[in-house]
Amino acid sequence: MEKRNLETCFSPALFEADLHRDSIVVIIDILRASSAICTAFENGAASIIPVSEVEEAMDYKKKGFLVAAERDGFVLDFADFGNSPFNFTKEKAEGRTIVYSTTNGTGLINLTSSSYMTVIGSFLNFSALTKWLLKQDRNVLLLCAGWKNRFNIEDTVCAGAIAETLMNSNQFLTICDSTYAAIDLWSLAQPDIAGYIEKAAQRSRLRNKKLDDCIQFCLTPDYTDKIPFMKNGVLIDIMSIKGEF
Amino acid sequence: MEKRNLETCFSPALFEADLHRDSIVVIIDILRASSAICTAFENGAASIIPVSEVEEAMDYKKKGFLVAAERDGFVLDFADFGNSPFNFTKEKAEGRTIVYSTTNGTGLINLTSSSYMTVIGSFLNFSALTKWLLKQDRNVLLLCAGWKNRFNIEDTVCAGAIAETLMNSNQFLTICDSTYAAIDLWSLAQPDIAGYIEKAAQRSRLRNKKLDDCIQFCLTPDYTDKIPFMKNGVLIDIMSIKGEF
Numbered sequence: 001m002e003k004r005n006l007e008t009c010f011s012p013a014l015f016e017a018d019l020h021r022d023s024i025v026v027i028i029d030i031l032r033a034s035s036a037i038c039t040a041f042e043n044g045a046a047s048i049i050p051v052s053e054v055e056e057a058m059d060y061k062k063k064g065f066l067v068a069a070e071r072d073g074f075v076l077d078f079a080d081f082g083n084s085p086f087n088f089t090k091e092k093a094e095g096r097t098i099v100y101s102t103t104n105g106t107g108l109i110n111l112t113s114s115s116y117m118t119v120i121g122s123f124l125n126f127s128a129l130t131k132w133l134l135k136q137d138r139n140v141l142l143l144c145a146g147w148k149n150r151f152n153i154e155d156t157v158c159a160g161a162i163a164e165t166l167m168n169s170n171q172f173l174t175i176c177d178s179t180y181a182a183i184d185l186w187s188l189a190q191p192d193i194a195g196y197i198e199k200a201a202q203r204s205r206l207r208n209k210k211l212d213d214c215i216q217f218c219l220t221p222d223y224t225d226k227i228p229f230m231k232n233g234v235l236i237d238i239m240s241i242k243g244e245f
Numbered sequence: 246m247e248k249r250n251l252e253t254c255f256s257p258a259l260f261e262a263d264l265h266r267d268s269i270v271v272i273i274d275i276l277r278a279s280s281a282i283c284t285a286f287e288n289g290a291a292s293i294i295p296v297s298e299v300e301e302a303m304d305y306k307k308k309g310f311l312v313a314a315e316r317d318g319f320v321l322d323f324a325d326f327g328n329s330p331f332n333f334t335k336e337k338a339e340g341r342t343i344v345y346s347t348t349n350g351t352g353l354i355n356l357t358s359s360s361y362m363t364v365i366g367s368f369l370n371f372s373a374l375t376k377w378l379l380k381q382d383r384n385v386l387l388l389c390a391g392w393k394n395r396f397n398i399e400d401t402v403c404a405g406a407i408a409e410t411l412m413n414s415n416q417f418l419t420i421c422d423s424t425y426a427a428i429d430l431w432s433l434a435q436p437d438i439a440g441y442i443e444k445a446a447q448r449s450r451l452r453n454k455k456l457d458d459c460i461q462f463c464l465t466p467d468y469t470d471k472i473p474f475m476k477n478g479v480l481i482d483i484m485s486i487k488g489e490f
Contacts, residue, residue, distance in 0.1 A: 013258055014396070150422070156422075177396055177447075199422075200422055
């Protein structure tokens with residue numbers, strides 16, 4: 001079998017849509033959007049509607065939707081709750097459609113709409129995601145959400161973990177420096193991920209806002225086997241339409 | 246003394262000009278533009294005029310200037326020579342003004358014109374540059390040229406080496422994830438830089454075009470004490486106007 005291409009992109013500002021029309025794009029925003037989305041599906045959410053703009057989230061709220069919305073870590077006042085995965089409990093999420101708007105993550109999901117497929121990656125769904133990616137016959141782009149278009153350490157480390165597993169399968173080739181760098185940073189982080197990301201700017205931001213209670217949880221591997229993916233503008237669990245893949 | 250801010254930017258596409266109006270920007274494009282520019286000054290070049298567009302380089306050639314110009318590693322046919330530092334010999338460079346246009350590096354120099362100062366960094370002028378930066382009372386941005394706006398390993402490793410030296414001085418603070426990542430990648434590369442950058446895409450590009458004869462040279466620390474810097478659209482050696490700094 002011809003080898004597939006694996007690339008990593010460190011910022012939405014570096015995403016080259018034209019190069020990835022045939023790729024599966026994995027969006028990684030582990031502190032906290034992609035972790036929260038995985039948690040929501042584990043707790044039974046039916047679907048998540050990602051929206052970029054606050055006004056759009058507000059309109060959905062008026063229509064009676066459950067709305068999760070934050071900017072810079074803080075819950076917007078009209079929203080039901082914010083961006084911590086701990087908000088997406090079974091009590092709140094089960095069977096519901098949740099509208100979700102965050103600083104970085106959700107705008108990104110819409111940015112990749114021209115790609116073959118967009119899925120959500122985190123440590124929480126690591127094994128399910130990598131096993132699933134290995135079964136597809138597609139190029140893969142790991143797209144780190146970063147922070148306001150900047151490189152960040154925590155998403156890069158998660159991308160490196162995914163990239164290492166994919167490369168070890170011998171199904172993939174890469175000539176992408178970002179992928180090699182991500183794998184190397186993952187190798188440094190792996191013995192103590194929480195310790196390694198202590199230096200991350202987002203770690204400090206969350207600590208300063210007392211929003212860091214969920215970090216250890218966000219680094220938990222394989223909390224769920226859900227793979228949220230984008231279909232017609234809405235995130236659903238890929239297993240709910242298993243027959244298609 | 247209040248600590249200065251150190252940041253690293255992995256791609257021209259991520260450069261935020263407004264944040265760096267008061268910073269010294271160090272442009273790093275070690276394979277091969279920043280290494281070639283350092284070599285030119287070591288060999289006595291009077292000045293270098295960086296130009297972004299091929300047409301502009303061509304106009305200078307018509308006016309009788311010595312022109313170095315390449316795209317994707319290949320010398321443009323009207324130019325006197327291309328991008329290898331080995332071209333910038335004493336015989337050719339001494340006392341001359343050289344017009345220089347490359348795929349990535351020279352456009353970048355003009356991009357940073359709103360910053361306090363733009364200087365050229367490479368392994369070749371490592372100690373001179375870091376010592377000089379430590380003497381200035383300015384924030385510093387390490388700006389990696391990358392390749393066509395993509396992250397690259399070789400410039401990141403050089404940025405990491407510079408960042409490590411600056412951070413070790415205790416004069417600088419950083420809350421920049423890119424800086425921490427660059428330092429960590431440098432720590433992996435340091436024992437065998439040439440071996441480490443074997444995986445870099447630019448390493449393969451240069452090998453494929455048989456342009457890789459200069460790589461070991463480009464990794465040589467402290468070949469020169471010249472610090473090329475931008476003044477009124479022209480690069481000159483900072484020591485030639487030493488009184489100002």
